[in-house]
Amino acid sequence: MKAMMVLVAAMAAGVTPGAKAQEANVAAGRAFAVEVCAGCHAVLPGEDLSSTIGATPFQEVAETPGMTEYALSVWFQSSHPTMPNIILEQDDMRNVIAYIRSLDRRP
Numbered sequence: 001m002k003a004m005m006v007l008v009a010a011m012a013a014g015v016t017p018g019a020k021a022q023e024a025n026v027a028a029g030r031a032f033a034v035e036v037c038a039g040c041h042a043v044l045p046g047e048d049l050s051s052t053i054g055a056t057p058f059q060e061v062a063e064t065p066g067m068t069e070y071a072l073s074v075w076f077q078s079s080h081p082t083m084p085n086i087i088l089e090q091d092d093m094r095n096v097i098a099y100i101r102s103l104d105r106r107p
Helices: 002-012 026-037 058-062 069-076 090-102
Strands: none
Touching: 026 090, 058 090, 069 090
């Protein structure tokens, strides 16, 4: 009975069994970008040219004035006619966003 009360309290607090907060992982984001995104985008630091015309290099995205984690999150969840319909899992999206943000060389 006590375990049931703990479970109900956790669910009321928005915690589900097995749920845990995940910190964004820049290295995992880079690995995902290299595997999935690099076919079109320049994804590594210092790469200026993407292999697909119109595919913005990740470095340029990172250094766009006003680019935030929120803006990237909205962008990743919107469809784009020039991109394949890639649906990212939340952890992958969080990691790729952290990786893109890590590329910002501006002071």
